[in-house]
Amino acid sequence: xxxxxxxxxxxxxxxxxxxxxxxxxxxxxxxxxxxxxxxxxxxxxxxxxxxxxxxxxxxxxxxxxxxxxxxxxxxxxxxxxxxxxxxxxxxxxxxxxxxxxxxxxxxxxxxxxxxxxxxxxxxxxxxxxxxxxxxxxxxxxxxxxxxx
Numbered sequence: 001x002x003x004x005x006x007x008x009x010x011x012x013x014x015x016x017x018x019x020x021x022x023x024x025x026x027x028x029x030x031x032x033x034x035x036x037x038x039x040x041x042x043x044x045x046x047x048x049x050x051x052x053x054x055x056x057x058x059x060x061x062x063x064x065x066x067x068x069x070x071x072x073x074x075x076x077x078x079x080x081x082x083x084x085x086x087x088x089x090x091x092x093x094x095x096x097x098x099x100x101x102x103x104x105x106x107x108x109x110x111x112x113x114x115x116x117x118x119x120x121x122x123x124x125x126x127x128x129x130x131x132x133x134x135x136x137x138x139x140x141x142x143x144x145x146x147x148x
Contacts (some may be wrong), residue, residue: 001026004142009107010099015091019110022117023090033085033092037077038101038120042128044111045094045102045119052116053081062079094119 006019018034025051026034035053038043048056055076084092092147094104101119109120120128 001113002117003114004112005125006110007107010104011091013093014096015087015093016108017091018086018087020090022110022112023066025087029056035081035084036084036094038096038098039118040076042118042120043101043103043124045098046116047110047119048116050083053078077124 002022002025004019004021006022008017008019008051010016010132024111026032029049029051031049034047035050036047053091057074060070060073060078063073082095082098086092089132092107098119102119103124104119109122109125111118111120111125
């Protein structure tokens with residue numbers, strides 16, 4: 001599971017070290033990297049396992065092949081996805097296109113979201129985190145929690 005938030009620097013060659021906890025989880029699941037694509041809901045990158053992107057692809061395949069929305073989802077997710085593989089030191093190199101989308105320059109935040117994680121610029125994440133916290137507090141009474 002992907003938990004917590006980690007900030008790392010992008011080196012001169014454009015590589016960034018993936019947090020050890022994230023690498024450990026991915027390798028325990030049989031992966032030597034992860035998939036990344038632009039988020040639909042924020043100026044961040046979505047990151048997930050190969051299995052998860054395959055499930056997403058299968059969901060897209062259930063849509064009518066002659067409807068535009070199928071093509072929109074396939075184009076927006078699958079054609080924009082990059083398979084990022086760890087080097088021997090646990091680093092990956094995001095494409096310039098992905099980094100530009102997330103407005104990441106020198107520092108990068110890895111944000112754990114349970115079964116997935118996101119990549120953010122620290123400045124943009126702080127704004128989003130503050131907004132998300134306010135919304136979560138407003139909506140907390142709507143959550144159903146069973147302690148049994």
